[in-house]
Every structure is written in C-alpha cells, then in structure tokens.
Amino acid sequence: MSWTIADVALTSRFFLGSAGYPSPEILHAAIKASGTDVVTVGLRRQLGSDNGFIPALLDTGVRLLPNTAGCRSAREAVTLAQMARELLGTHWIKLEVVGDEHTLQPDPFELLLATEALVKDGFEVFPYCTDDLVTCQRLLDAGCRILMPWGAPIGSGQGLLNPWALRTLRARLPGATLVVDAGIGAPSHAALAMELGFDAVLLNSAVAQAVDPVRMAAGFAGAIAGGRAGFEAGLLVPQDMAVASTPVSARPFHL
Amino acid sequence: MNEITVTLNGQAHQLPAETCLAELLQRAGVDAQALATAVNGEFVPRTQRNERRLQAGDTVLGFQAIVGG
Numbered sequence: 001m002s003w004t005i006a007d008v009a010l011t012s013r014f015f016l017g018s019a020g021y022p023s024p025e026i027l028h029a030a031i032k033a034s035g036t037d038v039v040t041v042g043l044r045r046q047l048g049s050d051n052g053f054i055p056a057l058l059d060t061g062v063r064l065l066p067n068t069a070g071c072r073s074a075r076e077a078v079t080l081a082q083m084a085r086e087l088l089g090t091h092w093i094k095l096e097v098v099g100d101e102h103t104l105q106p107d108p109f110e111l112l113l114a115t116e117a118l119v120k121d122g123f124e125v126f127p128y129c130t131d132d133l134v135t136c137q138r139l140l141d142a143g144c145r146i147l148m149p150w151g152a153p154i155g156s157g158q159g160l161l162n163p164w165a166l167r168t169l170r171a172r173l174p175g176a177t178l179v180v181d182a183g184i185g186a187p188s189h190a191a192l193a194m195e196l197g198f199d200a201v202l203l204n205s206a207v208a209q210a211v212d213p214v215r216m217a218a219g220f221a222g223a224i225a226g227g228r229a230g231f232e233a234g235l236l237v238p239q240d241m242a243v244a245s246t247p248v249s250a251r252p253f254h255l
Numbered sequence: 256m257n258e259i260t261v262t263l264n265g266q267a268h269q270l271p272a273e274t275c276l277a278e279l280l281q282r283a284g285v286d287a288q289a290l291a292t293a294v295n296g297e298f299v300p301r302t303q304r305n306e307r308r309l310q311a312g313d314t315v316l317g318f319q320a321i322v323g324g
Contacts, residue, residue, distance in 0.1 A: 017324030027322070042323025045264050045316055047285045053322045067323050075296070082298040083291030083318050154324070204324035 003199065005177050006092065006124045006145060008063070010037040013194065014224045015065065015179065016217070017204020024056035026213055031060045034217035040065045040094055040202065043084055065126065067094040074113035081118055093118060094148070094181075095127045104154045108135040112142060119143035128181050131165035133172055140176055147176050148202060151193065152183025155205045159189035163196065170197040187216075187223030194227025195235060259311035270309065277304035279315060290317040 002009045016036045021027035031039060039062045041054070057064075066084035071077040074097060081093040097114055099107025106129050115125050119142060127139050131149040139147060149169060152158035160166060161183065169178060177200075180193040184203040193201050201224055210216035257272040263283055270279060276299055280287040292299050293316045299307050309315070 018322040019324045021322070040323050042321050043291070043318045044321045046319050046321070047264055047283070047290065047317050054320050057322070066320070069323055079293055079296060079298045080318070082300075083293065084320075086298075086300060087289075087291045087318070087320055 005199070010063075012036050012038075012221070012224075013200040013228055014190075014221055015040065015181075015200055015202035016207065017202070018053065018057050019204055020208035021053070021213060024052040027053055027208075028056040028060060030207055030213045030217040031057065031062060033214045033221070034207070035221045036062060038063045038065050040067050040204070041088070042067050042069045043080055043087070063092075064088050064090055065092050065094050066090065067128075068096045068114075071097050072099075072107075072110075073097065074110040074117065077110070077114040078117050078121075081114075081123060082121075085123070091122055092124045092126065095125050106130055106150075108132065108138075111135075112138055115139055115142045115144060126179070131162055131169060133165070133168055136169055136173060136176070140173065145177060146179065147173070148179045148181035150182040151180045151189065152185075154182045156183050157185025157206060158183050159185055160192055160196075163192070166193070166196055166198070187219045190220055191223040191227035191230075194224055195230050197231050200224075259309065261309050261311070261313040261315055263315045264317055272311075273308050275305050276307040276309060276315065279309060280304070280317070285317065289319060291319075292317055 002011050012035045014034050014036045015038045016034050017040045041064055066088050068077040068080045071080055077097045085091055095114055097107050097110040098104050111127055115127055118125050125144050126146045126148050127144055128148050129135055136147050151160045178198045179200045179202050180198050181202040184190050185206050190201045207213050207216045258269050259272050260267055260269055295314050
C-alpha cells in the first residue's frame with residue numbers, strides 16, 4: 001500500500017542506509033531484498049574515483065536521501081546540504097548535526113538553526129533529532145514536515161530505549177511524518193516502532209553488519225510491514241487479567 | 256607573474272594570481288562534474304567556478320558522494 005512523504009508516493013516504509021556492506025554486490029542485493037524506495041548516502045572530502053558502491057546503489061533506481069554526517073555546526077551542515085543538492089540532484093536532506101562525540105546525540109540548537117536556513121533555501125529537511133517533544137515542535141515550527149527521532153544512539157542496536165517518549169511524539173504531533181532513525185538492532189525493534197504508529201523506520205548497521213545482510217534486509221521488510229499492519233488494524237489493548245477467548249458455558253462438566 | 260599558493264583537499268597548488276576555481280580543478284586533473292566544491296568553508300556552485308577567483312591561502316575542498324547511514 002502506498003503512502004506519501006514530502007509529496008512523494010512511496011510503497012515501502014523501510015529507509016535503508018548504504019554504509020558498511022561487505023561488497024557493492026551485497027549492497028545492491030540488500031536494497032532489492034528490502035524493497036526500499038529510499039537509501040541514505042553521505043558526502044566526503046575526496047577527489048578520486050568511487051570504489052563501486054555508489055554505482056551499485058544508483059543501479060537500483062532508489063531515491064537518494066543524502067546526509068550531513070560528520071557536521072558539528074549549523075554552518076557546516078548547511079554547506080554540506082548545498083553540496084549534496086548539487087551533486088545528487090535532490091532537495092531532500094537528512095540533517096545531522098552532532099553535539100556529543102560519545103553518544104552522537106544531535107545538537108538541538110544547531111539543528112534548529114540549520115533547519116531554518118535550509119527550509120528557507122528550499123530544502124525538504126529530514127532532521128535526525130532526539131525524542132524530545134519540545135525540540136520536535138520547534139523543528140516543525142521551523143518548517144519541517146518530517147521528524148526522525150532516534151530510537152537509541154547510532155549503530156548501538158539497542159532498539160527503542162524510550163517507547164514512552166516516542167508514543168508521546170506520535171500522540172502530540174499527529175500531523176507530522178515520523179521516522180525512527182538510529183539504534184534499531186533487530187526486526188522486532190522496527191516492528192515495535194511501526195506498531196507505535198511511526199510512519200517509517202530508517203536503519204543501516206543492523207542490515208549491513210548482519211552475517212547475511214540480504215536475508216536481514218528481507219527480515220526487516222517483513223517486520224516493518226507487519227508492524228504497520230498491526231497499527232492500522234488496531235492492536236489489542238493489554239489488560240492485567242485473563243479474558244477468556246473460547247465462548248464456553250462456564251465449566252464443561254458442571255451443570 | 257605573481258604566484259599564489261592554495262590548497263585543494265590539503266594538497267598545496269602553486270597558481271598564477273587570479274586563477275579561478277574551475278582552472279584549479281582542471282590543473283589538478285580531477286573530474287570537476289563529479290565534485291561539489293567549497294572555498295574557505297563556503298559552497299561554490301558549479302555555475303560560479305569560473306567567476307570565483309582564488310586568493311593566496313584559500314582552502315579549497317572537493318566532496319563526492321559516498322555510502323552513508
């Protein structure tokens with residue numbers, strides 16, 4: 001079933017990162033197995049030729065979502081976003097401005113400054129942010145239509161460390177497109193994000209570093225579709241005590 | 256003719272004064288279409304590389320797309 005993000009219709013709710021795969025061939029196969037429509041890429045200072053990964057990625061025909069990984073200030077991130085737009089021909093930008101080296105936690109202040117500048121310059125900003133509600137509200141005020149709060153620190157594979165905060169974001173920001181980005185380690189984590197009502201999941205390491213990345217990509221695709229179906233179908237509300245499901249008449253041998 | 260020294264991704268280049276960014280890239284033998292460029296941390300679009308005259312000590316950076324998360 002298709003859905004829309006930034007006025008673009010997509011079929012998959014799985015956004016995949018392209019870093020850390022064993023070979024260009026495996027990256028290509030993993031993208032195909034994931035069914036994704038959107039793959040993230042980065043930019044780096046270099047003048048030489050590519051090692052084969054970018055051509056393999058482009059061959060799949062997916063839409064690119066360039067990031068500003070490595071940036072520590074709004075100024076750096078804005079410059080890198082401008083470069084990405086020229087190089088890759090897209091106004092989509094996954095905005096990353098890191099504020100802490102150990103957790104790679106986004107810097108909300110620089111993130112907001114960069115968002116304001118980029119929205120004015122015509123970018124569709126996909127901000128990598130924390131799950132802080134007020135930060136997210138400010139990013140929406142600045143013109144974002146999409147928010148990408150972390151589930152856990154990048155590459156940690158810890159899953160959703162604060163489901164309450166994510167549930168709160170979904171409840172308080174019903175009009176925003178919400179994507180859990182970072183920290184997903186297992187298909188079950190992604191399924192939970194989707195069951196919470198998130199619109200999509202973005203992950204990289206859990207697929208790229210799997211023993212079999214292609215099979216893991218397929219596994220995540222199934223989990224994400226399943227989680228979304230559960231959300232849309234309406235999940236059973238948990239209760240403390242048993243509720244009998246079989247419609248018997250009290251005890252079978254007691255009249 | 257006056258010469259200036261600029262760096263391109265950390266490597267020093269001797270150039271005639273008033274050389275433009277496009278000429279630096281040509282002299283360096285890089286595929287200019289496959290690069291995005293910045294001078295002193297400021298983005299310089301492809302369309303402005305001919306107009307952008309380089310000054311002594313300028314730091315020129317070229318970026319390319321790579322894999323990323």
